Amino acid sequence: MPESSAIRAMFGQIARRYDLANHVLSGGMDRWWLRCLIKKVARLQPTRIADLATGSGDVAFALSRKISSAQVHGLDFCEPMLSEARRKLADGAGDPARIKFSLGDCLALPLPDNSIDAVTIAYGVRNFEKRAQGLSEIHRILRPGGTAFILEFTQPWLWFRPFYYFYLRFLLPGIARLATGNRHAYDYLVASIARFPDRKNFAKELKEIGFTEISHAGLTASIVAIHQARKAPES
Numbered sequence: 694m695p696e697s698s699a700i701r702a703m704f705g706q707i708a709r710r711y712d713l714a715n716h717v718l719s720g721g722m723d724r725w726w727l728r729c730l731i732k733k734v735a736r737l738q739p740t741r742i743a744d745l746a747t748g749s750g751d752v753a754f755a756l757s758r759k760i761s762s763a764q765v766h767g768l769d770f771c772e773p774m775l776s777e778a779r780r781k782l783a784d785g786a787g788d789p790a791r792i793k794f795s796l797g798d799c800l801a802l803p804l805p806d807n808s809i810d811a812v813t814i815a816y817g818v819r820n821f822e823k824r825a826q827g828l829s830e831i832h833r834i835l836r837p838g839g840t841a842f843i844l845e846f847t848q849p850w851l852w853f854r855p856f857y858y859f860y861l862r863f864l865l866p867g868i869a870r871l872a873t874g875n876r877h878a879y880d881y882l883v884a885s886i887a888r889f890p891d892r893k894n895f896a897k898e899l900k901e902i903g904f905t906e907i908s909h910a911g912l913t914a915s916i917v918a919i920h921q922a923r924k925a926p927e928s
């Protein structure tokens with residue numbers, strides 16, 4: 694896995710154009726995937742939510758709009774991405790009384806044990822330098838019975854893979870260069886997607902960390918999946 698410092702620097706370079714690039718490269722599907730994630734979290738009506746690898750904050754904003762009782766804490770280790778989130782908060786994207794953003798590395802979260810009802814993380818886990826360490830941190834901060842929601846790229850349906858990887862390898866880098874001026878960041882995106890485990894193997898990793906009630910739902914021919922996993926309630 695790439696070092697955290699390289700990941701942080703890369704996101705720092707694309708921060709200003711990150712939102713636009715996301716919408717363009719996913720053909721707008723990112724908005725639908727976000728809605729599906731928020732709907733799942735809202736079913737549990739959590740109060741204390743940590744949105745990890747929050748980036749420019751869209752998951753945090755959507756959570757606070759949908760769940761009126763939620764206090765949402767967005768954390769990321771890349772200051773330029775957080776600046777985008779804070780700028781959007783100042784522009785009215787969310788209620789400053791219920792959302793805050795702060796610097797935090799998912800491999801050593803600045804949050805107490807058992808303090809969070811629900812963790813969300815969208816397109817973040819794939820970038821962890823040490824995935825098991827990051828997943829353990831998520832488990833640590835959740836209260837017993839709390840739930841993690843992980844939205845991540847996964848391996849799509851078999852028949853769809855040739856089309857998908859053709860798009861990723863031959864079309865996406867050029868579009869990314871036009872949208873962001875930075876082709877390198879999106880070469881990394883393709884490589885990191887190809888490396889990420891499929892849904893079943895990722896579920897195994899979650900189980901090894903100690904999560905229970907693990908489930909996953911693929912979206913759009915399983916280009917992405919929402920993984921849901923619970924910290925066991927205290928017995």
Ligand SMILES: C[S@@+](CC[C@H](N)C(=O)[O-])C[C@H]1O[C@@H](n2cnc3c(N)ncnc32)[C@H](O)[C@@H]1O
Nearest residue numbers: 704746747748769770771774798799815816820
């Ligand atoms: C692809 S962006 C996702 C942003 C946002 N969650 C979204 O849905 O648009 C990945 C984010 O993960 C952050 N990130 C990667 N590794 C991290 C780590 N170890 N700790 C904190 N943030 C991390 C990056 O800085 C970047 O903002």
